[in-house]
Amino acid sequence: MIRKNYQAFRLPASWVVMSLFMLTITYSSCYYDVEEELYDPKCDSLDVTYMGTIRGIVFSYCQNCHNTGVESGGVILDTYEGIRAVVDDGRLLSAVKRDVVASPMPPPPSTRISDCAIEQIEVWIRRGAPKN
């Protein structure tokens, strides 16, 4: 009986401690940020270069699965030549635009890459996909 009483006291105590912990974390870092408002929504599609723009996009979205170590689908995107190969056969743009011709990339459940990034890739390809 004594043990029961002791436990009855302990359970709520541990719960209160954990709740306080969770509440502290939750409300100390709870934000209502929206990218559209937080960052300049304008997309820079004029100053697009391979080194300054495209390489960064491809590296952050694609390189985890497409590199010289992990050649998912035989596609290697950590070199200009590798990227150029999928630009030339149309797969890069098709995959990121998810137009159903090539497999959608990054694959679901990841979402489409940003409209701005797609626009920058399109502009770069239209200019001949130079290594600039």
Add this chain to the structure above:
Amino acid sequence: MKHYTLTLILVLALVPNLALAQFDFNAEYDEPKPVKNTFYTTRIVNSHTTESLEKQTLDFRINHRFGEISGGAYEFFGLDQAMMRLGFDYGITDNLMVGIGRSAFEKTLDGFVKYRFMTQHDNDKKRPLSISLASGMSVNTLKWTDPDRKNYFTSRLNYSHQLMVARKFSEKFSLQLMPSLVHRNLIDSTKYSNDVIAMGIGIRQKILPSVTLNLEYFYIAPNQISDDFTHPLSLGIDISTGWHTFQLHLTNATGTFEKAYMTQVSNRWDKGQIHFGFNISREFHVGGY
């Protein structure tokens, strides 16, 4: 001989009555007992259940979600791709548990605390339900997509709060409702909402002595998430072998933590975008007996 026959008939006639009398006798003194195994494990498919780990029990969980089955033989029906979560859950008391995990989905670390306020008891009208609350937090550890802009660590954080209300109606059938709230610190557009409210339902139907059929569905209130995303629906079976539980399922959700499976489900059942997946749970008793 006639005497023996009569005795035998009398004994046979009385034994069931005696047994029944014994049963009735016990029934009068039946104390309320906690209902066990409302669900086999602490998850239905992705969602928490009201079940809690016993005190000082460590649960090692491996969740796998494969690619789309519609990929056909070329993609080995989805098995060529996999999304996984490794996790450790621990029972601090019989009603309080904590857990951490790491998912491949957006390279996310997540943790949660779950407390069971009420446990359903037999023969107790005051405790007809099991009720638990789970609160969790996840951290996306992907590289910033635009490292040049001012990025905030808080943009990586997401929170979830989920209330589970369950009742085991019979030995075979259990039902659970899960009103849920997911908070995302950073979203793309003002068209959507940082807070996402959802209502979940979970059903468990026992079909064999240690096999159950499970269903889990979340209704996401409209105008909170992008139209690219839909409601998660999962169907599965649980196979329990004591300390192990195997959960095999078909689902359109590939993420296995709250923010992923409630707000980022891009696949649709009606388009055949279904994934095979499994959860393996292995429990260890890590404290003294």
